[in-house]
Amino acid sequence: AQSVTQLGSHVxxxxxxxxxxxxxxxxSVPPYLFWxxxxxxxxxxxxxxxxxxxxxxKGINGFEAEFKKSETSFHLTKPSxxxxxxxxxxxAVTARNRDDKIIFGKGTRLHILP
Amino acid sequence: xxxxxxxxxxxxxxxGQEVTLRCKPISGHxxxxxxxxxxxxxxxxxxxxxxxxxxxxxxxxxxxxxxKMPNASFSTLKIQPSEPRDSAVYFCxxxxxxxxxxxxxxxxxxxxxx
Numbered sequence: 001a002q003s004v005t006q007l008g009s010h011v012x013x014x015x016x017x018x019x020x021x022x023x024x025x026x027x028s029v030p031p032y033l034f035w036x037x038x039x040x041x042x043x044x045x046x047x048x049x050x051x052x053x054x055x056x057x058k059g060i061n062g063f064e065a066e067f068k069k070s071e072t073s074f075h076l077t078k079p080s081x082x083x084x085x086x087x088x089x090x091x092a093v094t095a096r097n098r099d100d101k102i103i104f105g106k107g108t109r110l111h112i113l114p
Numbered sequence: 115x116x117x118x119x120x121x122x123x124x125x126x127x128x129x130g131q132e133v134t135l136r137c138k139p140i141s142g143h144x145x146x147x148x149x150x151x152x153x154x155x156x157x158x159x160x161x162x163x164x165x166x167x168x169x170x171x172x173x174x175x176x177x178x179x180x181x182k183m184p185n186a187s188f189s190t191l192k193i194q195p196s197e198p199r200d201s202a203v204y205f206c207x208x209x210x211x212x213x214x215x216x217x218x219x220x221x222x223x224x225x226x227x228x
Contacts, residue, residue: 043118043205043219044157090157101170102217106156 002027002093006105014113019063019078021108023091026072033074034092034102035065044090050074052096061085086112118220120206126226132194135223138187139208147217148181148191149205157205163189196227 007022025031032051036044048059055067061084065076074091091105119138127133139146147162161171166183174181178197183189193200203224207217 041221043207043221044217045219046216049216101159101162104157 002031002095002100002103004091004093004103004105006089006091006108008108009106010109010111012111012113013081015083016080019076019081019085019110021076021089021091021110023065023074023076023105024072025074025091025093027093027095030096031093032096033065033067034094035059035063035074035076036090036092036104038088038090038107040087047076047089081110081112083112083114086110118206118208118218120204120220120223122223123221124224124226126228127196128228129197130195131227132192133196133200133225133227135191135204135206135225137189137191137206137220139189139206140218141187143208143210143218144186145209145211145217146183146189147207147209148189149207149219150202151205151222152202160191193225196225198227201225201227 003026005024013019034049035047037047038044047063048057050057050067058064063078065074067074088107088109090107092102094100094102121136144165148160149157151157160173161181162169163183179193181191203222205219205222207219209217
């Protein structure tokens, strides 16, 4: 079975500061990992995904995430926060090469301080 | 393509009434997912279809909930009778092959049951 844990339901950073959103996963088989973003009153949209190629994955809007098997982590980072990054971010996992559901974390709401 | 289309965007109804939520997936996608999002429980997968056939409905909370997909371009989620605890945002998503392929989410239907 797969699961994800997102550390911190709310994270606040100043505009221009580093964004770090933490995600740890649990999977009995090699995983695929995702980060989705949800802007207010919208559905989720994919930021980036890890599918067993490079461990450092680059996504849209300057975000990237690194798959670390030894730490079972897939943290999301962005070097410099922008006001438009304020949203809720979801980490998700599914089993690689299996017919399985995508399991979403509970989300982290990112607040950007002016 | 217009993306995943959901209707209505907002629904307010009284306890005991029947509610029908509608979804039009992206043309060519062969998987369709229904999710429910609440503050308490986060994002929950209710049911998903492959080529119009329900594959896994283990997330449907109880018999009051039913979902159909009569053709590749239309799906409904019905709640009968509705209860206040059904109040949530319901999302429809579609993808071309599930798992590691990106799920495209609709804007959601915000349901309020009084």
